[in-house]
Structure formats: C-alpha cells, structure tokens
Amino acid sequence: xxxxxxxxxxxxxxxxxxxxxxxxxxxxxxxxxxxxxxxxxxxxxxxxxxxxxxxxxxxxxxxxxxxxxxxxxxxxxxxxxxxxxxxxxxxxxxxxxxxxxxxxxxxxxxxxxxxxxxxxxxxxxxxxxxxxxxxxxxxxxxxxxxxxxxxxxxxxxxxxxxxxxxxxxxxxxxxxxxxxxxxxxxxxxxxxxxxxxxxxxxxxxxxxxxxxxxxxxxxxxxxxxxxxxxxxxxxxxxxxxxxxxxxxxxxxxxxxxxxxxxxxxxxxxxxxxxxxxxxxxxxxxxxxxxxxxxxxxxxxxxxxxxxxxxxxxxxxxxxxxxxxxxxxxxxxxxxxxxxxxxxxxxxxxxxxxxxxxxxxxxxxxxxxxxxxxxxxxxxxxxxxxxxxxxxxxxxxxxxxxxxxxxxxxxxxxxxxxxxxxxxxxxxxxxxxxxxxxxxxxxxxxxxxxxxxxxxxxxxxxxxxxxxxxxxxxxxxxxxxxxxxxxxxxxxxxxxxxxxxxxxxxxxxxxxxxxxxxxxxxxxxxxxxxxxxxxxxxxxxxxxxxxxxxxxxxxxxxxxxxxxxxxxxxxxxxxxxxxxxxxxxxxxxxxxxxxxxxxxxxxxxxxxxxxxxxxxxxxxxxxxxxxxxxxxx
Amino acid sequence: xxxxxxxxxxxxxxxxxxxxxxxxxxxxxxxxxxxxxxxxxxxxxxxxxxxxxxxxxxxxxxxxxxxxxxxxxxxxxxxxxxxxxxxxxxxxxxxxxxxxxxxxxxxxxxxxxxx
Numbered sequence: 087x088x089x090x091x092x093x094x095x096x097x098x099x100x101x102x103x104x105x106x107x108x109x110x111x112x113x114x115x116x117x118x119x120x121x122x123x124x125x126x127x128x129x130x131x132x133x134x135x136x137x138x139x140x141x142x143x144x145x146x147x148x149x150x151x152x153x154x155x156x157x158x159x160x161x162x163x164x165x166x167x168x169x170x171x172x173x174x175x176x177x178x179x180x181x182x183x184x185x186x187x188x189x190x191x192x193x194x195x196x197x198x199x200x201x202x203x204x205x206x207x208x209x210x211x212x213x214x215x216x217x218x219x220x221x222x223x224x225x226x227x228x229x230x231x232x233x234x235x236x237x238x239x240x241x242x243x244x245x246x247x248x249x250x251x252x253x254x255x256x257x258x259x260x261x262x263x264x265x266x267x268x269x270x271x272x273x274x275x276x277x278x279x280x281x282x283x284x285x286x287x288x289x290x291x292x293x294x295x296x297x298x299x300x301x302x303x304x305x306x307x308x309x310x311x312x313x314x315x316x317x318x319x320x321x322x323x324x325x326x327x328x329x330x331x332x333x334x335x336x337x338x339x340x341x342x343x344x345x346x347x348x349x350x351x352x353x354x355x356x357x358x359x360x361x362x363x364x365x366x367x368x369x370x371x372x373x374x375x376x377x378x379x380x381x382x383x384x385x386x387x388x389x390x391x392x393x394x395x396x397x398x399x400x401x402x403x404x405x406x407x408x409x410x411x412x413x414x415x416x417x418x419x420x421x422x423x424x425x426x427x428x429x430x431x432x433x434x435x436x437x438x439x440x441x442x443x444x445x446x447x448x449x450x451x452x453x454x455x456x457x458x459x460x461x462x463x464x465x466x467x468x469x470x471x472x473x474x475x476x477x478x479x480x481x482x483x484x485x486x487x488x489x490x491x492x493x494x495x496x497x498x499x500x501x502x503x504x505x506x507x508x509x510x511x512x513x514x515x516x517x518x519x520x521x522x523x524x525x526x527x528x529x530x531x532x533x534x535x536x537x538x539x540x541x542x543x544x545x546x547x548x549x550x551x552x553x554x555x556x557x558x559x560x561x562x563x564x565x566x567x568x569x570x571x572x573x574x575x576x577x578x579x580x581x582x583x584x585x586x587x588x589x590x591x592x593x594x595x596x597x598x599x600x601x602x603x604x605x606x607x608x609x610x611x612x613x614x615x616x617x618x619x620x621x622x623x624x625x626x627x628x629x630x631x632x633x634x635x636x637x638x639x640x641x642x643x644x645x646x647x648x649x650x651x652x653x654x655x656x657x658x659x660x661x662x663x664x665x666x667x668x669x670x671x672x673x674x675x676x677x678x679x680x681x682x683x684x685x686x687x688x689x690x691x692x693x694x695x696x697x698x699x700x701x702x703x704x705x706x707x708x709x710x711x712x713x714x715x716x717x718x
Numbered sequence: 719x720x721x722x723x724x725x726x727x728x729x730x731x732x733x734x735x736x737x738x739x740x741x742x743x744x745x746x747x748x749x750x751x752x753x754x755x756x757x758x759x760x761x762x763x764x765x766x767x768x769x770x771x772x773x774x775x776x777x778x779x780x781x782x783x784x785x786x787x788x789x790x791x792x793x794x795x796x797x798x799x800x801x802x803x804x805x806x807x808x809x810x811x812x813x814x815x816x817x818x819x820x821x822x823x824x825x826x827x828x829x830x831x832x833x
Contacts, residue, residue: 159768161784162745165793166764169746172789185765193765197772 123153132164135177148191233522240480248357248469256322264322265315272311273367277304312371316397321404325360357473365416372420379427398424399450406459410466418598425605429712441613448609455602460595479531487531527576549592554643562587603637604657604709611655657710662688663703672705681713732809742797
C-alpha cells in the first residue's frame with residue numbers, strides 16, 4: 087500500500103463553472119460560491135496516504151448519500167485516520183482494520199438516512215397525523231353512538247293540540263252563526279261549470295257570457311245558500327270535519343299531506359295534515375256571486391246587486407278572521423272580484439243604486455281596506471311550525487330537544503305532497519343511519535323555534551309598516567343567505583324548509599286594499615255626482631260626509647290621486663317609481679301589462695338611477711276605472 | 719475473545735453510551751477505549767462504530783459537534799444527550815437483569831464458583 091498522498095485534481099478551483107457545480111444551493115442562495123462539495127479535492131487535500139485516501143473516497147462514493155452528507159462522512163473518516171496515524175498506527179493497520187468497503191458504505195448509508203430531517207419530519211407527522219385521526223375518528227364514533235342513543239330513545243312530546251284548539255274555537259260558535267255548513271250545502275247544490283275558464287275574462291258582452299247567464303240561473307239555489315251563509319257572522323270551519331267528506335270528493339281536493347297512519351295514531355291529529363276545503367269553496371262562491379252581480383246590474387235589479395256585492399264583501403270579511411295567510415289571500419281575491427261589478431255598474435248603469443246604497447257600499451269597501459282586514463295573519467304559520475317542531479324533535483322536559491326519528495316520516499310526507507312517498511326500505515334504513523349525525527348538526531328545538539320567531543318578528547315589523555315606509559327585507563334577505571350557506575342548510579333544515587317568505591303576500595294585500603280604496607272613492611264620487619250634478623274638483627270635499635278620510639296612495643302615503651278626464655273620475659297611485667306621472671300608463675306595452683308593471687313594488691334602493699331605465703318605469707298605477715283586477 | 723455479531727448489536731450501543739457518559743469523545747478515541755477497556759472483547763472497527771454512532775445520533779441519544787481540537791484540526795466530538803442518559807439507565811437495568819438471570823441459570827458463574 088502506498089504512503090504517498092493523492093495528487094490534487096487537475097481542474098481549476100478558480101473556474102466559475104467549477105465553483106457553481108460544487109457549491110450547495112443554500113450557499114448560493116446566500117450569495118456565496120464556497121465550492122465545498124468537491125469530495126475529491128477534500129480527500130486529496132487531506133494529506134492522508136494514498137491508500138487511506140482512496141479508501142475514504144471509495145467508501146464515501148459508495149454510500150450514495152447526498153453530497154453534503156458525503157462530505158460530512160468523508161471529513162469524519164479523514165479525521166479518524168489522522169487520529170490513528172497520530173496515535174502511531176501505520177496506514178496499513180488502519181486500512182486493514184477498516185473492514186469491507188461495500189459493507190461499511192451500506193451501513194453508513196442506512197444510518198445516515200435515518201438522520202435525515204425530512205424523514206424524521208415525515209415520520210413524526212405521519213405518526214402524529216395517525217394519532218390525531220384515531221382520536222378524531224374515535225370521538226366521531228362515540229359522538230355518533232351518543233347521538234344515536236339520544237335520538238332513538240328520545241320521544242317528541244305533543245304539548246299543544248292545535249287541531250283541538252282551532253276546532254274548540256269553531257265549535258264555540260252557535261250553530262246558527264256558523265256559515266260553513268251552509269256554504270258546504272250551497273257547494274254541493276252547485277251544477278257543474280260550463281267549461282274550464284279564466285275568470286277575469288268573464289264579463290257581460292264578452293264571448294261565452296250567455297253560457298254563464300244560464301249557469302247562474304241554473305244555480306239559483308246555490309246562490310241563495312251562499313247569500314244566507316254570507317249573512318252569518320263567522321265561518322266556523324272545523325278541521326278534519328267528517329261532514330266535509332262528500333264535499334272533498336266533489337271539489338277534487340285530496341288529502342294533500344299524508345302523514346303515515348302509524349304516526350297519527352301515536353301522536354294525535356296534526357294541523358300539518360289538515361285540508362282546508364273552504365278556500366276552494368269560497369273562491370267558487372265568490373265567482374258565482376260576481377257573475378250574479380253582473381247579471382243584476384244588467385237586469386237593473388238594484389236589490390240583487392247590493393245583495394251580491396254585500397255577500398262578496400262579507401265572504402272576504404269572514405275569511406279575514408281565519409288566521410291563515412292563504413285565507414287572507416282568498417279574501418283579497420274575493421275583494422278584487424267585488425270591485426269588477428262595481429266598475430260595470432258605474433259605467434253602464436250608474437243610476438241603478440240610490441245615494442244611500444252607493445254610500446253604504448262605499449263604506450263597506452272603505453272598511454275592508456282600512457280596518458286591518460287585509461293583512462298577513464301569522465297565527466296559522468306559527469301554529470303549523472310549532473306543531474311540526476313539537477312532533478319532530480325530542481323533548482327533554484325543559485323545552486329543548488333534538489331531531490327525532492318522526493322527523494323523517496313527517497319530512498317525507500311534506501316532500502312528496504300529492505305523491506306516494508318514494509322512500510324505499512333501503513332509503514329508510516339509510517335515513518335512519520344518517521339521522522344521528524343529522525341531529526348532531528341540526529340546531530336544537532329551542533334554537534330552531536327562537537330563530538323562527540326572530541325571523542317572523544322581524545318580517546312582521548318590516549311588512550306591517552305601510553307600503554310607502556317599507557325600504558328593505560332584512561329578515562327575508564337573511565333567510566336567503568341561510569339558504570345559500572351549506573352549513574346553515576344543515577343546521578336549519580327545518581327552519582329553511584318551513585319558513586315562508588311572506589313579503590309577496592303582504593304586497594298582494596296592499597294591492598287588494600288599494601283597489602278596494604279606489605272602489606270606495608269611486609262610489610263616493612258617484613254619490614257626490616248624484617247630489618251635485620258634477621264631480622268635485624278635488625277629493626277633499628268628500629270628507630267626512632261621503633267618505634271618512636281620503637285613502638292613502640300606498641306608494642307615497644299621500645292621498646290617492648284624483649283627476650277628471652273627459653268629465654269622468656280617474657283615480658291612481660304614483661306606483662313603483664314613486665313619481666306622479668299625471669295618471670298616465672307606462673309607454674310601450676299593453677295597458678294591463680303597463681298597469682301591472684307600474685304597481686310592482688321595487689325597494690327604494692333598487693330604483694333605477696339612469697334616465698333610460700327611469701323612462702321605462704315612467705307611468706302610474708291606474709286604479710279607477712279598473713284596467714285589470716290585479717289578483718286573479 | 720470475539721463477541722457474536724447479534725450479541726454485539728445489543729452490547730455495542732450500551733457500551734458507547736456508557737463511555738460517553740463520562741465526557742465527550744471522538745471516533746478514534748472511542749475505538750481505542752472500547753478495545754482497551756474491554757480487553758478487545760468489544761473492539762470494533764470503523765465499519766461498526768460509525769454506523770452505530772450515526773444510528774445513535776438519529777435516535778437523538780447522542781449528538782456530534784465539529785470542533786477544533788488541540789492539534790488545530792477539525793474533529794467531530796460526540797456527547798450524550800438527556801434522552802441518551804435515560805436510555806443508558808434503562809439499558810443498564812436490562813443488562814443487570816439479564817446478567818442476574820444468566821447467573822441464576824448458571825450460564826454466568828457466580829463469583830467464587832467454578833464455571
């Protein structure tokens with residue numbers, strides 16, 4: 087073995103390429119060209135005898151480690167051999183005791199790789215990640231089983247029997263004051279309608295009118311019964327009334343929400359599955375009475391005209407006491423129906439009614455529009471929601487609870503209204519497996535009810551302001567935001583599926599009230615004309631003898647707008663653009679569409695700002711003479 | 719006497735940890751100390767020592783530090799970590815227990831008895 091040192095490498099240590107090729111990246115990033123990765127130069131410059139130097143170089147090369155690791159190992163081996171030589175060992179002894187190069191290189195490689203920071207970090211991360219996952223998974227499993235026990239051992243508690251409460255109120259009405267049995271009788275006496283029809287198209291002298299004249303004549307008994315029923319003070323319908331069975335069959339009203347019989351047996355009848363046939367029946371009655379009123383005007387029968395109109399307004403009155411939004415909307419529709427024969431009367435046969443009859447009718451229209459009759463009644467909505475919650479959440483005795491298995495059955499019944507529930511056995515099992523997780527994520531009973539009440543209270547505060555003071559719909563906007571939020575969709579499923587947005591209903595009540603206002607003013611103007619031989623120059627003179635107050639324009643809060651056009655009264659509202667455009671319609675579209683466009687509410691903040699867009703909305707909402715009825 | 723490879727694999731780390739418990743040492747010094755203090759029984763060449771040191775370093779039982787020696791050369795010194803001290807104590811107990819067991823079996827003769 088040679089004791090000579092290795093010759094130095096021939097490449098120049100000053101060359102830029104050499105330096106770049108032998109500088110670690112970390113040094114380059116610090117702006118230093120250290121060229122310290124050159125193993126051969128390190129070994130050659132170590133001063134070790136050739137045999138030991140070759141041993142070091144060969145061993146290190148065979149480790150196949152990263153270059154910096156190789157340098158570290160080489161430096162240590164060089165140091166080791168130098169220590170040996172300094173201690174008096176010969177280079178032959180040191181080389182002989184070194185062992186097999188391939189084995190040494192392999193063992194060093196294996197040991198050094200264990201030292202790599204990345205390996206340690208990855209191993210530690212994987213270990214900790216696995217531990218964390220195990221903890222999380224265990225917690226989830228435990229939570230799932232806790233929730234499953236809570237869900238499947240908890241039971242709903244029906245603390246309020248809403249059906250019984252509603253029925254008790256109806257049954258407390260003396261039989262002779264209950265209109266519903268008489269309406270039902272009238273409906274059962276009704277001959278079939280001539281053909282499918284669009285009600286707004288039915289009017290004297292329009293195509294098909296003669297058929298409806300015959301129809302009204304054939305149904306004199308039903309009309310008489312409807313008149314009798316309308317004279318009674320209250321509707322008095324009873325939920326799940328067995329006497330309605332034949333009527334339901336005739337009206338084609340199915341029991342639209344079918345709660346599985348097992349549930350209803352266990353948890354008393356629920357308002358959720360109640361059917362309300364009165365809305366369909368009273369709508370039909372009002373259509374027939376409207377036709378009869380047209381006929382009476384045409385035939386010059388003042389008594390019958392007054393009787394028909396009075397009955398129509400009384401039906402609206404009866405419905406307005408029903409505590410359901412849908413009942414209120416039917417009342418608004420009936421009101422709208424009643425305005426149409428009045429318009430026909432004032433145009434075609436204005437002298438049919440005497441001054442007193444005109445003023446009495448005016449008073450009736452004014453009353454229904456301004457005595458809080460046409461408004462959103464949330465009693466029924468709250469009852470429906472509370473009844474659903476008390477049957478689909480468990481109860482811990484303190485008013486709180488979580489979703490119960492009954493939730494699945496009720497939700498299924500509501501989702502598949504009018505259809506057979508599509509829940510297969512497999513789906514049913516899957517739903518039950520998911521329910522504990524769902525219950526865990528869903529808000530509890532107390533929070534759900536509190537959130538519902540909060541939204542309802544805020545909606546009421548917004549919607550019960552006069553239309554001209556309404557600016558935004560914060561509560562409904564929040565509801566919309568919740569609909570768009572995936573977490574909220576889980577947390578508030580019950581709330582989101584069952585909370586109605588009532589702003590449209592509230593607006594339609596304003597439309598109906600404004601139309602009834604116009605009708606009241608038009609009748610008062612006719613009475614004034616009868617006495618003075620001309621219409622007044624302003625509405626102020628009508629108050630108080632002809633009308634208690636001038637009704638407000640629902641869009642600006644000021645008196646309803648009035649002017650004479652060709653000697654005839656024109657009543658209008660400024661409409662959605664809140665600008666008085668002189669009682670003109672929006673240009674460029676048919677009159678009924680223009681009028682509808684002008685009346686459609688737009689929040690002040692969304693009103694157009696550009697001149698071109700403002701022009702498209704320039705026009706008023708014509709109230710009298712009616713252009714179209716608005717509510718169908 | 720040479721120790722079987724498998725036995726060496728268990729004894730080597732404990733011996734190195736024990737030597738380092740008295741103060742820091744460098745590679746060649748450890749080779750020499752193991753050879754002299756064990757009468758060559760635990761003598762190990764570089765092929766065994768350096769992988770062993772690197773393994774102990776990877777387990778954080780020892781740490782190596784490059785430092786200038788008295789001679790002016792750079793040398794890598796090893797010293798025991800806190801974790802290494804704990805491991806040495808554990809190892810010592812295990813070896814004591816093993817020796818006692820071997821004694822009770824007669825594999826290791828009791829002092830003063832003929833083997």
